[in-house]
Structure formats: C-alpha cells, structure tokens
Amino acid sequence: MKTILLNPGPVTLSERVRQALLGDDLCHREVEFASLQSGIRNKLLDIYQLADTEWAATLMTGSGTAAVEAMVTSLVPATGKLLILENGVYGERMTRIAGRYGIRTVSLRNNWEAPIDYVAVGEALAADPEITHVAIVHHETTTGRLNDLAPLAMLCAQHKVFMLLDAVSSFGAEVIDFANWPIAAAAATANKCLHGVPGTCFVIVNRDALANAHPRSVYLDLVAYIAAQDKAGTPFTQSVQTFYALNEALNELIEQGGVETRRQTYRSRMGRIRSLLTEIGVRPFLDDDEVSCVLHAYELPSTTNYIKLHDDLKAQGFVIYAGQGPYAEKIFRISMMGEIADSDVDRLGRALQAALRA
C-alpha cells in the first residue's frame, strides 16, 4: 500500500519527480548544472509572473528555515530594525533567528489561535520610525491560518517599510501580490506546495532590497548567492539531485495550470475532508474564512487521542500531523499538498470516519 503524506511537507512525490532524482551525476561547476539552476530560477519567478530585472530567485541547499534565516539575516540593513509579527511557531522562530544574530527587533506576539492584530501593528510602526522591515509568516502552518497580507501591505506602504515573508508553506498555492505589496523578499522551499523533495530552498528577492543588504552569515549570504547565480555560478556545492527533482516538479506545476489550479485542487480536496469531518462532529480549529488551502487543523474529539488516531490512519496508509506546543494534545492537522488522487481522498474520508467513530 502506498503511503500518502498528509503532514505539511515533505509531500508524497509524483513518479515523475521521484525518477528525476536519478538524473546524471553532475559537477556544480559544469555548464549543465548552470543551465539547470538558471532554468529553475526562471521558473520560480514565472510562477508569480516576476521579471528577472526586478526580482532574483536565490536557490540554496537547505530546508525552509535556511531560506528564512538567509532572508532575515541578509536583508535588514546594519542600521535597520525588524518588526516581527507572531501567531505561531514559525513567527516565533523568526524572532529567535533575529535574536541570535543581534538584529534590532520588536516582536508583536499574538496567541496562536488569533489573527495578527493590525491595530497594534499600525501603532508599533507609528511609534518607532527606526523600523525598516516587517516580517510575517504568510501561512502559519502551526494552525493552518492564512495571515491576511493586504492590510499589512497597506500599513507598510504608509510607513515606508518593507515586508519579509515566510512563504514556506504558501508559495506556489496561495496569492502573493508581488506587484502591489512592498515585498523585499519571500522565503520558501521545494518540498511543500511545489511538490519537490527536501534539500532545496529559495528566496525571491526584490533587487532594490540588495542596495542596503547587510549579510550577517557566510553560508546564508543572499547577496553572494545572487551575485554568483546571476553569473550562472554558485558560491557553494548545491544539492544537485534535489535540483533535478525541483525542476521536474516545476514542469509539472506549469503543465497543471500553475498557482491558481493548485490552489483550487487543494481547496477541493480539503473541502471534501472538512465537510465530512464536520458531519461526524469534528470541529475545525479555525473558521472557513481564516484558513489556507494547504492545511487545516481540527480539534481532537475527547473519544480519542492523537497517537491512537495517527496510528489507526497510518495503518490505512495515511500520515497525519500533530499539533505543536500547547496544542499537541488538542488538535490534529491534515495537509493536502503532494501527489494525492481523488481516490486517495475518498479512502482517507472512509479511514477518518472509521477511526473517529470507533
């Protein structure tokens, strides 16, 4: 029985992407690698119709956190100050990253079940003209909340500050208005909505943001990556095989209709599971208008516990995901990224009903 991963990455691979991993051995200083890397960079920009004169896709070997860390530690100027908006694990992680590198930071912490308080954000920006950048997690995977970026973009434009997006679990499936929001950069990874394998991550950087960049790390230096990659090189050895896989996953995304189609596909899969769970009395953690298309969290019914539910479903070929921190015993999460057929969703529905009615 094929196992279907319903955790928020890594995802179940298509056969095509899995086979791509078997591509030729390749030196990262050869022309074939240069063309693979440039092709991926162009395709990443094309997903959101971005011009390479204005934006640079920066490809790195590492997990999503490496991309976020590269963005935060490279793009806040030496004299800059970062406002970090938190409502989950990944917002809080950005504060930890900024703290380790001694970046001047103000963090606004919201409860994990709460939306970002934009009144407080407006007040923080008005009170502190030294703030140059605001960091936010687009889809806070901790709870499945899609943070509303439009009001933040307006506030940032009004106060002339730039947005740094952790788009690790939204890039490729959710709307990111690069053309109209004051985005300095968005960090993401190959193995979530793009359906590649873990090992490659990337940052989409607005080239204007490079003027005042201040890289604080040697390995995670976005300025060095962009300088090298614009000349078809790379500062360090890249994870060649995962590049093959990402390239194939991007070909698949393009052929399947791009971001909009992917969003509708996730929505339709998720909608079926959400209605079915609601019918049997399992309550979604967040309301319909708060959630991403990528992942939904549900309250664990008192008749079961996470380990039992997880193990029952795993025996049926489905891997779900636990809550984190204070929600570890209270919620379970189901993500719909990856190669999932309609028949898998049908089977999942039956498996959930059996496990939760038992």
Ligand SMILES: Cc1ncc(COP(=O)(O)O)c(C=O)c1O
């Ligand atoms: C929103 C978000 N940011 C960052 C990360 C960290 O990614 P990684 O575990 O690949 O380092 C994740 C992982 O799930 C995430 O969902």
